[in-house]
Amino acid sequence: MSDQTVDISRRKFLIGTASAGVGLSLGLYLPLGKAQLNADAAVPEVNAWVVIQPDDTVIIRIARSEMGQGTLTGLAQMVAEELECDWSKVTTEYPTPGESLARNRVWGSFSTGGSQGIRGSHQYVREAGAAARIMLIEAAAEIWEVAAGECTVASGVITHNPSGRSTTYGKVATAAADGIPPLDVKLKDPKDWKLIGQPVKRLDTFDKLTGKQVFGTDLNLSGMLNAAIKACPVFGGTVKSFDDSVAIKMPGIKAVVEVEDNAVAVVAENWWQAKTALDKVQINWDLGPNAKLDSAAIDDMLNEGLTANEAFTGNRAGNAQKAIEASAKVIEATYAYPYQNHAPMEPMNATARWTQQHCEVWCPTQNGEAALQAAAEAAQLPAEKCEVYKIHLGGGFGRRGAFHDFVKQAVAIAKQLPGTPVKLLWTREEDMQHGHYHPITKARLVGGLDENGELTGLNIRISGQSILAAVNPNWMQNGVDMFVFQGLMPDGDHAISYSIPNLLVEHAMRNPPVPPGFWRGVNVNQNAIYMESFIDELAHAAGKDPLEFRRKLMADQPRSLAVLNAVAEKAEWGKPAAEGVYRGLAVCKAFASYVAACAEVSIDQHGILKVHRIVAATDPGYAVNPQQIEAQVEGSFVFGLSALLYGECTLKNGAVEQDNFHNYPSMLMSEMPKVDVIVMPSGGFWGGIGEPTIAVAAPAVLNAIFAATGKRIRSFPLKHSDLRKA
Amino acid sequence: MAKISVNGKVEDIEIDASTPLLWVIREQLGLTGTKYSCGIGVCGSCTVHIDGRAVRSCTIPVGSIKPSQKITTIEGLSSDGSHPLQKAWNQLDVPQCGYCQPGMIMSAAALLKDKPAPSDADIDSNITNICRCGTFNRVRQGIHLAAKINKDGGQDV
Numbered sequence: 063m064s065d066q067t068v069d070i071s072r073r074k075f076l077i078g079t080a081s082a083g084v085g086l087s088l089g090l091y092l093p094l095g096k097a098q099l100n101a102d103a104a105v106p107e108v109n110a111w112v113v114i115q116p117d118d119t120v121i122i123r124i125a126r127s128e129m130g131q132g133t134l135t136g137l138a139q140m141v142a143e144e145l146e147c148d149w150s151k152v153t154t155e156y157p158t159p160g161e162s163l164a165r166n167r168v169w170g171s172f173s174t175g176g177s178q179g180i181r182g183s184h185q186y187v188r189e190a191g192a193a194a195r196i197m198l199i200e201a202a203a204e205i206w207e208v209a210a211g212e213c214t215v216a217s218g219v220i221t222h223n224p225s226g227r228s229t230t231y232g233k234v235a236t237a238a239a240d241g242i243p244p245l246d247v248k249l250k251d252p253k254d255w256k257l258i259g260q261p262v263k264r265l266d267t268f269d270k271l272t273g274k275q276v277f278g279t280d281l282n283l284s285g286m287l288n289a290a291i292k293a294c295p296v297f298g299g300t301v302k303s304f305d306d307s308v309a310i311k312m313p314g315i316k317a318v319v320e321v322e323d324n325a326v327a328v329v330a331e332n333w334w335q336a337k338t339a340l341d342k343v344q345i346n347w348d349l350g351p352n353a354k355l356d357s358a359a360i361d362d363m364l365n366e367g368l369t370a371n372e373a374f375t376g377n378r379a380g381n382a383q384k385a386i387e388a389s390a391k392v393i394e395a396t397y398a399y400p401y402q403n404h405a406p407m408e409p410m411n412a413t414a415r416w417t418q419q420h421c422e423v424w425c426p427t428q429n430g431e432a433a434l435q436a437a438a439e440a441a442q443l444p445a446e447k448c449e450v451y452k453i454h455l456g457g458g459f460g461r462r463g464a465f466h467d468f469v470k471q472a473v474a475i476a477k478q479l480p481g482t483p484v485k486l487l488w489t490r491e492e493d494m495q496h497g498h499y500h501p502i503t504k505a506r507l508v509g510g511l512d513e514n515g516e517l518t519g520l521n522i523r524i525s526g527q528s529i530l531a532a533v534n535p536n537w538m539q540n541g542v543d544m545f546v547f548q549g550l551m552p553d554g555d556h557a558i559s560y561s562i563p564n565l566l567v568e569h570a571m572r573n574p575p576v577p578p579g580f581w582r583g584v585n586v587n588q589n590a591i592y593m594e595s596f597i598d599e600l601a602h603a604a605g606k607d608p609l610e611f612r613r614k615l616m617a618d619q620p621r622s623l624a625v626l627n628a629v630a631e632k633a634e635w636g637k638p639a640a641e642g643v644y645r646g647l648a649v650c651k652a653f654a655s656y657v658a659a660c661a662e663v664s665i666d667q668h669g670i671l672k673v674h675r676i677v678a679a680t681d682p683g684y685a686v687n688p689q690q691i692e693a694q695v696e697g698s699f700v701f702g703l704s705a706l707l708y709g710e711c712t713l714k715n716g717a718v719e720q721d722n723f724h725n726y727p728s729m730l731m732s733e734m735p736k737v738d739v740i741v742m743p744s745g746g747f748w749g750g751i752g753e754p755t756i757a758v759a760a761p762a763v764l765n766a767i768f769a770a771t772g773k774r775i776r777s778f779p780l781k782h783s784d785l786r787k788a
Numbered sequence: 789m790a791k792i793s794v795n796g797k798v799e800d801i802e803i804d805a806s807t808p809l810l811w812v813i814r815e816q817l818g819l820t821g822t823k824y825s826c827g828i829g830v831c832g833s834c835t836v837h838i839d840g841r842a843v844r845s846c847t848i849p850v851g852s853i854k855p856s857q858k859i860t861t862i863e864g865l866s867s868d869g870s871h872p873l874q875k876a877w878n879q880l881d882v883p884q885c886g887y888c889q890p891g892m893i894m895s896a897a898a899l900l901k902d903k904p905a906p907s908d909a910d911i912d913s914n915i916t917n918i919c920r921c922g923t924f925n926r927v928r929q930g931i932h933l934a935a936k937i938n939k940d941g942g943q944d945v
Contacts, residue, residue, distance in 0.1 A: 273821015456887030700922025
């Protein structure tokens with residue numbers, strides 16, 4: 063093992079370096095604990111991020127999770143750019159959260175949410191690649207007894223220019239691993255990038271085409287049992303008692319166990335046996351305080367917040383109330399956005415093995431470190447005695463990042479069968495009814511126009527649920543959840559796209575007892591609908607073109623204006639569309655990127671909506687892999703429009719009414735518009751990709767529906783609306 | 789004891805006849821490329837072929853399948869990713885998370901068998917699999933590309 067091969071004096075040196083505060087940011091520690099990585103432990107680790115095998119294979123370590131968004135490939139591109147290795151020889155591996163813990167978080171954050179994968183780690187992963195390159199060149203120079211400055215590298219081949227000698231990374235990697243990490247590394251100027259910015263193919267495609275890719279649901283360990291689970295369908299309910307007399311006698315059944323205080327699981331040789339037997343367990347629930355909760359009660363709660371005296375302020379400029387009072391024309395509208403489930407295709411699952419000394423978990427997770435904490439908590443063991451092995455996710459969308467309820471359950475079950483690995487897999491029904499839902503909100507918007515139809519004041523009152531209050535109360539500031547204002551903030555990653563002289567954005571926090579969560583796009587999803595629909599309403603009330611009306615308010619927002627102009631130009635806004643086809647616009651800044659969309663729709667005499675085409679523009683600052691950005695933008699329309707068309711979880715008797723894809727549908731091929739993607743990186747900043755475009759999907763289509771029908775839809779999903787022409 | 793034919797191999801299975809084919813494939817035969825997602829035949833992640841026809845294996849009791857019927861799973865489509873759809877998918881980087889893709893590819897394979905040069909309308913009506921990542925446009929391109937690879941005698945284009 064590598065910890066035995068590391069010589070002690072060198073380890074001391076590195077500890078000394080670390081105390082100087084240099085190594086940490088560069089990821090240059092050696093393993094101080096036992097190495098558990100997949101890479102052959104005898105293979106030299108140049109630094110924590112880069113392992114190079116004698117055959118020149120480059121293993122790049124990736125701390126963030128791959129769930130379809132392409133981050134694995136993008137991060138590898140960034141390390142390889144600075145490393146100057148041969149891209150065709152690059153493979154990747156996940157370091158484990160336990161290894162990270164043992165090595166003082168050498169890989170930084172494992173969290174894969176908030177479109178942070180690339181933009182949150184670009185600096186240190188590039189530095190790690192550059193540092194490894196320097197060490198490899200120095201190792202070669204030392205062997206040749208020449209100055210490192212006389213050597214150059216290309217595609218992993220180091221050349222000593224004066225003598226013409228050359229060698230490869232694989233040949234000097236062992237020596238480089240013994241070298242001294244550089245104290246300072248200089249990154250390339252973006253204009254010199256050769257790999258960043260290229261539409262290279264994903265590194266993880268092939269196994270996904272043959273069925274070989276192992277997802278959490280596919281894991282099979284020696285001696286493993288399978289578990290199916292049923293938690294109380296009512297939020298806050300618990301298990302009073304259960305009768306397993308029938309289930310326990312069914313074939314393959316090993317155990318029927320209570321899990322935490324609110325669920326019953328059946329453990330069997332295989333999952334179908336467990337699931338079938340679980341259906342025969344009679345569970346007597348204590349439904350708890352929410353047994354009567356329904357959607358109408360939640361709606362009442364939110365309506366009260368729309369006009370309540372007290373509210374938090376998220377953005378204030380001038381005096382909105384006074385400006386509106388003094389305006390020539392007042393426009394007012396109320397919008398509502400429902401609960402929605404993440405519904406990744408792979409239902410929640412985790413595999414756990416517990417003993418009194420150790421707990422191991424294998425799971426798809428967006429945050430390996432959080433999964434490790436959840437495992438340790440459920441195992442009642444210190445985190446140092448636990449380990450998590452990450453598996454590619456069959457979709458995440460926020461469900462598998464902040465919440466590891468499925469990990470805790472798996473460990474709680476495994477604890478009752480010490481030493482035996484148990485794979486817990488939720489049914490789709492369990493997944494639908496035990497989500498951490500897109501928060502529910504309503505918004506009342508009031509705008510004032512002067513005699514010339516110029517916007518003089520705007521008040522946005524949001525009423526509804528705070529994610530942070532339920533999930534990360536320590537992220538709140540004096541009781542305020544600033545995340546609620548995403549897309550409407552004065553500045554930052556989620557700044558409002560307009561300069562409005564008198565503006566007041568408020569939040570009346572109303573938290574129904576339904577667990578909320580970060581849902582791909584988070585709060586820009588509804589806020590962009592509110593803002594971009596209402597701006598359209600104001601434009602029409604002012605008798606102005608929606609593009610011109612927006613442009614006038616965007617003089618101080620050049621990047622937002624640029625993406626809006628790009629879609630307008632490409633979609634030929636202002637020129638007639640095909641007969642029966644109508645256009646709608648939306649623009650938003652989210653997750654530090656600037657996005658805009660122009661949707662083209664038609665609606666037939668029966669009110670059937672057809673979205674023909676969407677032109678979408680994204681300015682993420684730097685575009686690491688343009689073809690993957692295109693894939694994310696296209697996918698964002700599926701996610702955003704599925705939500706708009708169908709996404710709704712309603713409450714009845716304290717439980718979510720929807721339980722599978724038949725009553726919680728998702729968009730299909732036949733509904734998919736053509737998407738023209740404009741990737742227009744303007745440089746100088748790093749924006750996210752996986753989420754921003756979702757914000758503009760729904761409002762662009764809604765504004766096009768208005769153009770087509772004269773109907774302004776203000777509550778969702780659209781399946782409830784009659785879209786026939788007014 | 790019953791017999792089923794999967795990927796050209798006759799398998800003896802000892803299991804309750806009401807068990808869905810999906811779980812026989814995954815848990816008895818260990819072929820985990822075929823996925824569980826909805827369990828009610830709506831999403832298509834579990835799509836396999838029976839005698840060349842795409843079916844949703846999560847709702848088919850294994851007892852209803854005759855030993856003479858030939859079942860093909862994603863593992864049986866090709867042993868090395870050489871099916872035109874797999875080539876096209878690889879070329880276009882179709883998958884995102886990849887969980888729905890075996891079902892998507894099996895649905896597309898049945899369509900191509902039926903219609904070697906499907907129109908967009910054919911694709912719309914035959915590919916009814918759910919993909920939450922949103923790969924539909926690349927799936928569509930992939931089907932057209934695979935049709936072209938087929939037509940050009942299996943050569944990449």
